[in-house]
Amino acid sequence: MGPVGSATLPTPADALQIALQVTGYARLVVDEAERDRLRVPPDEPAYQVAAEAVKEAERRLSVTVNLAFAVRHAQKRARLVTCLHQALDGLLTTQQKAE
Structure with a gap:
């Protein structure tokens, strides 16, 4: 291991x-976001944000994922x-307000 900070x-x-x-x-989080999005009214901003996300x-x-760019892929993901x-x-906040 290198010096601290390296x-x-x-x-x-x-x-x-x-x-x-x-x-x-x-992929798991995408599935969760899609499920939760469907529990929020379509006119809510959180619905639109989640749909775009x-x-x-x-x-x-x-x-x-390409081996040559694996670090970059990991960072982007x-x-x-x-x-x-x-x-x-945002979806959770919207759902809590509706309750």
């Missing part, structure tokens, strides 16, 4: 595994998961 990249094989694991998790996630997840979680938070 960063090293994972091996390509490790990066590929990370990217594939994040991809699998992202799901659409964009499906587009991005359709790209095959992690950011995608963050966006999906934000959409889910």
Whole structure:
């Protein structure tokens, strides 16, 4: 391990595994966002945000993870998961207000 504050990249094989694991998790979150979106009235802003997030996630997840760019794929997919979680938070807030 290097000195504190230094960063090293994972091996390509490790990066590929990370990217594939994040991809699998992202797919689970997409499914959850889609289910929760259908519980919110279509005229709610959270519904529209979630619909766009799901659409964009499906587009991005359709790209095959490439070993040569595995670190980049893992980073992009992690950011995608963050966006999906934000959409889910909006749906949850809307659902709680409706109760």
